[in-house]
Amino acid sequence: MNRILGIELRRSAALGAALLIAVAGTIVLQATAGRWSTGWMALAMTQREYLAVLSPLAMAAGAWQSYREHRANVAELLAAVPRPRSQRMVPILATTALAVLLAYLVTLLAAAPRIAGTARYLPPAAFVVVAVGMVAMIASVWLGLAVGRLVPALATAPALAVIGFALLILAPHALPDGGFTAAFSPAMGMSMFSDYDTVGGGVSAAQALWMAAVAVAGVVLFAVQNRKFAFAALLPLAIGATATVLVVPTGAAYDQGTLDPVAQELVCTDDTPRVCVSRAHEGVLPEVTPKARHALELLTNTSIVEAHEDTSTFSPPTAPRSRADTALMGITVDKHGHLAHPRRLEPTLLTGVFTGSLSCGDNRNFTVATAAAYWLLDREPTAGPDGLEFDDPDAVRLWKGLQALPRAEAEARVVAVHQAAQKCQDTTDLLSRGAR
DSSP states (O other): OHHHHHHHHHHSSHHHHHHHHHHHHHHHHHHTGGGTTTOHHHHHHHHHHTHHHHHHHHHHHHHHHHHHHHHTTHHHHHHTSSSOHHHHHHHHHHHHHHHHHHHHHHHHHHHHHHHTTTOOOOOHHHHHHHHHHHHHHHHHHHHHHHHHHHSOOTTHHHHHHHHHHHHHHHHHHHSOOSHHHHHTOTTTTOOOSSTTBOOOHHHHHHHHHHHHHHHHHHHHHHHOSSGGGGGGGHHHHHHHHHHHHHHSOOHHHHHHTTBOHHHHSEEEOSSSSOEEEEGGGGGGHHHHHHHHHHHHHTTTTSSOOEEEEOOOEETTEEOOOOOTTEEEEOOOBOTTSSBSSGGGHHHHHHHHHHHOOGGGGGGOOHHHHHHHHHHHHTSOOOBOTTSOBOOOHHHHHHHHHHHHSOHHHHHHHHHHHHHHHHTTOOOTTHHHHOOO
């Protein structure tokens, strides 16, 4: 069997297709490294999202292989050999599947070295996401083989690639992002809205079932000798669709499964003052710790004694429990897996301390908070509370006013801002009029 597969690999377009898919996948992933540099789950999900590119290529490769055999009249030659049809079908099915699996794994392995030194958290779900992607690649190439055999024309392969690409790109925008939709497309539901996103087990199971059904349907279409029996491919599709609908979570169950609570858990330093980041960002803890501790040293006149990562998410909405002794800091990872914009960590942490919690609403005065934060840092304000560079003339004016005051008076006003922010009180005039 190994000799037969070797011959099939050499004579078919499988190796060329594998090279094309691997190169295309590697280029796309490397060009968008900032989307998956957070960790292994982000990499697995981003690669799955780019099935919108890889899957059409696999379908085109399968269709091209069938066209080559049709043009070379290989099918007629093999039909004269007194062997079961299954023995003629299995080698080409096996080699094309092996080729796309190899290409998918090469794409993944080419991206892995970029985050190998910083990614610490490897959830089991990441392996499942990759496995479903591999099933989708097999289904794509086998479906391409079937379509190429039914429509053996030179234009079939490129047309299939264009149609598949258009459908997979447009579907996420035309259809709602929910359980049913994600279950029938392995590329959907993979967009990450936070660094703690995951793919629920129910969604992965449903996607695997549907892709397996598509693969079986492709084999049926590829194997039938009489086109009149092509409708037999509808049977595995019907069974797969039914099983998928029964398994996939929907509504609130789907939304809850998009976050990984383990990735949101805090990992802290052993010594004090404690600095904690989420498990998803554990690799940047050594980079965060000295900067966070420097900010904590500037807050010795307040109740703040620890710094924790802000693990809030918007979809679904989650937020860490507010604590009077803890400063929250936002952590962003750059495309190399390291802390992004390290100079912004201290200003944003301190600004967060002086704005109060999200529940404060209109009382969150970012201009006052920015001025107070930069006075502690002894730096003129050059960034807003979200860390994006822009000018805030009012913050600069308040900062200069603090600089002109005796240090004890300026420090008292800054402490007053913190105390008012903790109580969600208005802080607008505290830096310009003094402590209340």
